[in-house]
Amino acid sequence: MFWQKDLELMPPDQLRGLQAQRLRRTVEMAKKSPFYAKALAGMDPDGITTPDDARHLPLTVKQDLRDYFPFGFLAVPRSQVVRLHASSGTTGTPTAIFHGKADLKAWADLVARGLYMVGVRPSDVFQNLAGYGLFSGGLGMHYGAERLGALVIPAGAGNSRRQISLMRQMGTTVMHMIPSYAHRLAAAFAEQGLDPRADTSLKIAIIGAEPHTEQARRRIEEMFGVKAYNNYGLSELNGPGVAFECAEQNGLHLWEDAFLVEVLDPTTLEPVAPGQVGEVVLTTLNRRAMPLIRYRTRDLAALLPGDCPCGRPHRRLSRIVGRSDDMFIVKGVNVYPMQVEAVLMGHKPVGGNYLIVLESRESGDAMIVRAELRPEAAGLSPEERSGLARSLAKDLRDELLLTPAVEICDPGALPVAQGKAERVQDRRKLS
Numbered sequence: 001m002f003w004q005k006d007l008e009l010m011p012p013d014q015l016r017g018l019q020a021q022r023l024r025r026t027v028e029m030a031k032k033s034p035f036y037a038k039a040l041a042g043m044d045p046d047g048i049t050t051p052d053d054a055r056h057l058p059l060t061v062k063q064d065l066r067d068y069f070p071f072g073f074l075a076v077p078r079s080q081v082v083r084l085h086a087s088s089g090t091t092g093t094p095t096a097i098f099h100g101k102a103d104l105k106a107w108a109d110l111v112a113r114g115l116y117m118v119g120v121r122p123s124d125v126f127q128n129l130a131g132y133g134l135f136s137g138g139l140g141m142h143y144g145a146e147r148l149g150a151l152v153i154p155a156g157a158g159n160s161r162r163q164i165s166l167m168r169q170m171g172t173t174v175m176h177m178i179p180s181y182a183h184r185l186a187a188a189f190a191e192q193g194l195d196p197r198a199d200t201s202l203k204i205a206i207i208g209a210e211p212h213t214e215q216a217r218r219r220i221e222e223m224f225g226v227k228a229y230n231n232y233g234l235s236e237l238n239g240p241g242v243a244f245e246c247a248e249q250n251g252l253h254l255w256e257d258a259f260l261v262e263v264l265d266p267t268t269l270e271p272v273a274p275g276q277v278g279e280v281v282l283t284t285l286n287r288r289a290m291p292l293i294r295y296r297t298r299d300l301a302a303l304l305p306g307d308c309p310c311g312r313p314h315r316r317l318s319r320i321v322g323r324s325d326d327m328f329i330v331k332g333v334n335v336y337p338m339q340v341e342a343v344l345m346g347h348k349p350v351g352g353n354y355l356i357v358l359e360s361r362e363s364g365d366a367m368i369v370r371a372e373l374r375p376e377a378a379g380l381s382p383e384e385r386s387g388l389a390r391s392l393a394k395d396l397r398d399e400l401l402l403t404p405a406v407e408i409c410d411p412g413a414l415p416v417a418q419g420k421a422e423r424v425q426d427r428r429k430l431s
């Protein structure tokens with residue numbers, strides 16, 4: 001049931017002791033990098049006696065990684081670095097993340113821990129449908145599944161026909177993908193007249209790297225006849241495996257022996273109460289080549305109160321409810337794409353692909369929600385479509401407190417992203 005039993009079941013007091021010790025070592029190591037030599041000048045690591053002392057350390061933001069690109073966060077000689085990843089941001093200078101051999105091993109263990117926890121075993125066939133390359137989702141999950149001992153198929157992203165053939169020929173039992181791709185893959189099964197529930201051996205889906213709703217997860221489980229488990233990570237903090245759901249599906253255990261977690265109010269930067277949503281701030285506790293201290297992830301989530309029936313004391317993170325960067329403002333109202341997705345997924349005929357368009361009009365800002373139908377609902381009559389649009393507009397108004405225009409599109413009508421799905425097009429800046 002456990003991959004690293006001692007660490008997974010470590011009692012909270014002992015875990016905090018380990019965190020303090022690892023935080024001291026991390027600060028000591030970090031000071032060898034050009035960035036932290038400056039940011040942590042005068043900071044004596046020996047003054048750290050509990051993990052709470054992290055609060056006196058400075059925060060690190062993505063812009064710091066850009067300003068010190070590419071080597072300014074390296075705490076070891078370059079000869080000890082064996083792997084580069086980069087963040088998947090689409091704007092501005094990329095950020096470089098380096099790993100040494102020990103870092104890669106520790107990362108693979110964290111991923112293997114999560115996979116083992118949800119029932120993946122060496123006898124499984126693990127098809128990895130995430131993008132390989134600089135994006136850490138592909139290689140990160142690959143090394144974890146390989147470390148566990150599963151047969152790993154490095155299929156990579158896209159090419160649904162080949163994915164389906166591989167799944168059927170190799171008897172794939174576990175797949176890993178970004179949630180928006182799951183809908184495209186399901187559509188490809190349907191085009192071939194196949195039903196993944198009957199025509200594959202799939203039993204588990206690992207999903208992550210894109211914020212998604214509980215409704216979207218249930219959709220994936222239903223379409224493929226699998227249990228779908230959420231995992232959380234970002235390139236700056238390795239990638240997949242920072243936090244992973246257990247079989248209870250009640251939040252993601254954040255591996256506290258490897259990361260120190262804080263949830264802060266993004267404006268005041270004060271800790272929020274347990275159960276409250278705030279920005280996730282993480283410190284690496286076990287990374288040597290490139291330690292990061294109090295990194296502001298921009299991801300919004302809550303630390304969930306209470307113990308997990310699985311017995312692991314590592315605290316649970318809620319699913320990511322949005323990114324502080326993704327929030328947009330229409331007519332003075334703060335909106336997160338996840339709120340829109342939750343409403344859309346609550347309507348059975350609506351498929352997985354949708355787009356929010358923001359435009360300037362004479363009457364002020366307008367928000368248009370384009371929702372694709374599922375392939376099975378393509379035959380809806382014009383009357384049924386406008387009824388659906390009205391009902392979506394009403395539910396969106398109840399959720400968002402503003403009324404968007406809703407357009408129902410045919411299956412496959414909206415653009416398909418190659419990587420992570422683009423959910424919002426803000427055309428207001430152009431006019």
Ligand SMILES: [Zn+2]
Binds near residue numbers: 246
């Ligand atoms: Zn649990």
